[in-house]
Amino acid sequence: VIVPSRTVIVVHDSLLISPFQIAKALNEARLEANVRVNGETSFKNKWPSPFAVVSGLLLLLSFLKFVYSPLRWLAVAAVAAGIYPILAKAFASIKRLRIDINILVIITVIATLAMQDFMEAAAVVFLFTISDWLETRASYKATSVMQSLMSLAPQKAIIAETGVEVEVDEVKVDTVVAVKAGETIP
Numbered sequence: 001v002i003v004p005s006r007t008v009i010v011v012h013d014s015l016l017i018s019p020f021q022i023a024k025a026l027n028e029a030r031l032e033a034n035v036r037v038n039g040e041t042s043f044k045n046k047w048p049s050p051f052a053v054v055s056g057l058l059l060l061l062s063f064l065k066f067v068y069s070p071l072r073w074l075a076v077a078a079v080a081a082g083i084y085p086i087l088a089k090a091f092a093s094i095k096r097l098r099i100d101i102n103i104l105v106i107i108t109v110i111a112t113l114a115m116q117d118f119m120e121a122a123a124v125v126f127l128f129t130i131s132d133w134l135e136t137r138a139s140y141k142a143t144s145v146m147q148s149l150m151s152l153a154p155q156k157a158i159i160a161e162t163g164v165e166v167e168v169d170e171v172k173v174d175t176v177v178a179v180k181a182g183e184t185i186p
Contacts, residue, residue, distance in 0.1 A: 007143075008033075029092060046137075052129035055082025059122040075118035079109060082125040085132070154184050 010022055019035045026033035047053075058078035065072035083106075090102040105128050112121040156165050160176040171177060179185055 007036075029096070031092075048130055048133045049085060051082045051085055052126065052133060055079070055122065055126045055129060059119070059126050062119055062122060065119075072118060075122040076113075078122035079113065079118070079125050082122075082129050083109065086125065086128060152184065 010019075012019075012022065023033040023035050048056075055078045058074045058081055062071055062074035062078060065074075086102050086105050086109075089100070090106050093100045093103055105124065108124055109121045112118075112124065153168070155168055157168050157171050158165050158178040159171070160178040163178070177185075
C-alpha cells in the first residue's frame with residue numbers, strides 16, 4: 001500500500017482472478033478502486049458528479065425563497081439530490097465498523113433538517129460533495145507529479161571502486177557510487 005499515491009499493489013494469480021474482479025470487490029466496499037496499466041494515472045472525473053451539480057443548482061434556485069417563499073423547499077430537494085454518494089460512503093464505513101467524515105456529515109444534515117434549516121443542510125451537502133471532488137482531483141494531480149518525479153530517478157548506478165554499471169536496486173547501503181557532472185544521484 002502506497003498511501004500518498006493512493007495505490008495498492010496486488011500480487012495475484014491471473015488464472016484464478018482477474019484484476020477487474022479484484023477492483024469490483026474493492027468497489028463493493030466503496031473503496032473507489034480501478035485498474036491501472038503500468039502505473040498510469042488518469043483522472044476521469046474532470047467535472048463534479050451529477051449529484052453535486054444538481055444539488056448546487058437546486059441550492060442556488062432555493063435562494064429565490066426570498067422572492068417566493070415556497071421555493072425554500074428546493075433546498076430539501078438539493079439535499080436529496082446530493083446526499084446519495086455521502087450516504088453510500090457512510091454505510092460502507094459503518095459496515096467496516098469505522099466512523100469517518102461521511103457519517104459526521106450525515107449527522108449534521110439530519111440535525112439541520114430537524115431544525116428546519118433547509119438551506120444550511122443543502123449547503124453542507126453541496127459543499128461536501130464539491131470538496132470531495134476537489135480533494136480527489138488534487139490527489140490525482142499530486143500522484144501524477146510524484147510518478148513523473150519517480151520516472152526521473154536513474155535506473156542504473158556506477159560503482160566507484162570497480163566502474164561496473166549495476167541496477168539501482170542492487171546497490172547496497174554504504175556503497176560509494178560514481179556520479180558524473182549533470183547526472184542525478186541514484
